[in-house]
Amino acid sequence: MKFVLGIILSFLSFLTQAQPIEMADQMRASGKIYVVVAVLVTILVGLIIFLITIDRKVKRIEQELKQSNASK
Amino acid sequence: MRNWWKALAVILLLFTLIGGFLIEVPKQVILYESIRNLYFHVPMWFSMILLFFVSTIYSVKNLSSGKIVDDTKAVELVNTGIVFGILGTITGSIWAKFTWGAWWTNDVKLNGSAITMLIYLAYMVLRGSMDDEQKRARISAVYNIFAFVLLIVFIGILPRMTDSLHPGNGGNPGFNNYDLDNNMKLVFYPAVIGWVLLGFWIANIRIRLNKIKQQLIY
Amino acid sequence: MLNEITTLLKKDFTSEFRQKATLNGILLYVASTVFIAYQVFNAIEELTTWIALFWIILVFASTNASINSFKAESSQAYYYYYSLCSASSIIFSKLIFNASLLLVTAGLTFGLFVLLMGNPIENSILFSLVLLLGILAIASTLTLVSAIASKTNNNSTLTAILSFPILLPVLLTAIKASVLCGLGFGWEDCVVYVSTLGLLNLLTIALSYVLFPYLWRS
Numbered sequence: 001m002k003f004v005l006g007i008i009l010s011f012l013s014f015l016t017q018a019q020p021i022e023m024a025d026q027m028r029a030s031g032k033i034y035v036v037v038a039v040l041v042t043i044l045v046g047l048i049i050f051l052i053t054i055d056r057k058v059k060r061i062e063q064e065l066k067q068s069n070a071s072k
Numbered sequence: 073m074r075n076w077w078k079a080l081a082v083i084l085l086l087f088t089l090i091g092g093f094l095i096e097v098p099k100q101v102i103l104y105e106s107i108r109n110l111y112f113h114v115p116m117w118f119s120m121i122l123l124f125f126v127s128t129i130y131s132v133k134n135l136s137s138g139k140i141v142d143d144t145k146a147v148e149l150v151n152t153g154i155v156f157g158i159l160g161t162i163t164g165s166i167w168a169k170f171t172w173g174a175w176w177t178n179d180v181k182l183n184g185s186a187i188t189m190l191i192y193l194a195y196m197v198l199r200g201s202m203d204d205e206q207k208r209a210r211i212s213a214v215y216n217i218f219a220f221v222l223l224i225v226f227i228g229i230l231p232r233m234t235d236s237l238h239p240g241n242g243g244n245p246g247f248n249n250y251d252l253d254n255n256m257k258l259v260f261y262p263a264v265i266g267w268v269l270l271g272f273w274i275a276n277i278r279i280r281l282n283k284i285k286q287q288l289i290y
Numbered sequence: 291m292l293n294e295i296t297t298l299l300k301k302d303f304t305s306e307f308r309q310k311a312t313l314n315g316i317l318l319y320v321a322s323t324v325f326i327a328y329q330v331f332n333a334i335e336e337l338t339t340w341i342a343l344f345w346i347i348l349v350f351a352s353t354n355a356s357i358n359s360f361k362a363e364s365s366q367a368y369y370y371y372y373s374l375c376s377a378s379s380i381i382f383s384k385l386i387f388n389a390s391l392l393l394v395t396a397g398l399t400f401g402l403f404v405l406l407m408g409n410p411i412e413n414s415i416l417f418s419l420v421l422l423l424g425i426l427a428i429a430s431t432l433t434l435v436s437a438i439a440s441k442t443n444n445n446s447t448l449t450a451i452l453s454f455p456i457l458l459p460v461l462l463t464a465i466k467a468s469v470l471c472g473l474g475f476g477w478e479d480c481v482v483y484v485s486t487l488g489l490l491n492l493l494t495i496a497l498s499y500v501l502f503p504y505l506w507r508s
Contacts, residue, residue, distance in 0.1 A: 018224070023104055023105070024098055037089065051274070055277055058280050058281060187458050198438070198451075211438055218501060221497060222494070226492065
């Protein structure tokens, strides 16, 4: 089983040496990949800002709780 | 600056996204551009295991100190870890469909991840079946430690004994040489650290919320 | 400590022989499942099916057998008895009791399998070693898990939920090793699996010894 796989693989690698592997070069050449990166960065930044605001809110509640416990 | 690690997480994640898409990767059949999934799928598992590991440490701490705080930390770390595990499973499934041809293959690593999820869901069920706080803390800590050790044995030993489609074990063309490629290392390591830090950040917020909830009840 | 263990064992065995509740239950369970399997398959031609079926029936029978191993201990009188001896001797006595119970179960299941569906195992000496180690690992895991579950409200369902995911490593290793034994492979080919089973045994027993006192205190 492994042997057969090995043969197939070596054959595949031979094939790939013969012809260049087609990656998403077209997208890179036309600059479209930057659109994808821009979208994803926007989403990530948005989510992180959201996370930071949640973090801040929790902190504010923690402080309020501390004050109310102290005044009791 | 007490929150330096959160800033580091943001910087590393931004670098992962930009570098992960724009930096050159090795050209390979079968994988093609999907090799970039390495920066997003694999760190999910790293984060999950690390979250579970730290949770186990807090369980040990809980057993020796008997403090509820340690139990709170342990359970929220597990909760966050489960989310990362589910994300890892889904992303792995999508990736597998387009490289190996099936949503789920009978692969040791996949089975390992399925068992991991089952163990920690069982942990949550166990917690749900007890009301007394101290008792719940101690008993679930015992199970957490026991299960984590067996889990490490499982994912540490079994893959070595069987073939896997994953790189590094078995005859997979995939990216047996990915760790030799400096370009990929340059993004992969920061990606792992970034995602792990994000996981701990979320867990941190959950722990604080849980503590607030406990204070409000008493 | 040895004294305490023998006394506790004697108590467990006499109560078991007097009531025979667990043993009879297992007997019926094994007999009926094996008979159903026989009705469906008649003679099992394929080795893997035989072994998988054998271990699956064995695991479910073992779980059924161990579910109640700490049931009697939750009553008040037993708290008094057990205040007289140390936690470690309790867990060891329970472990030995469960292991011997499960060994009987395993022998019975194997006998029925051979009787009804033939004996495909070629290397039976090695197979019995694998069986012994596998049963020991299953017994030690189930003992601790049923101790955990006995502290909760619904212990019978929880034992199954908690133990199945962590029994999987043992089960997979044991099935792989049994298949090799069944095909007639010798010691050199099985040594990895046998040593893995041994390691799992050591780990579960050591963890039970360390963790049980914390369970007992609550």
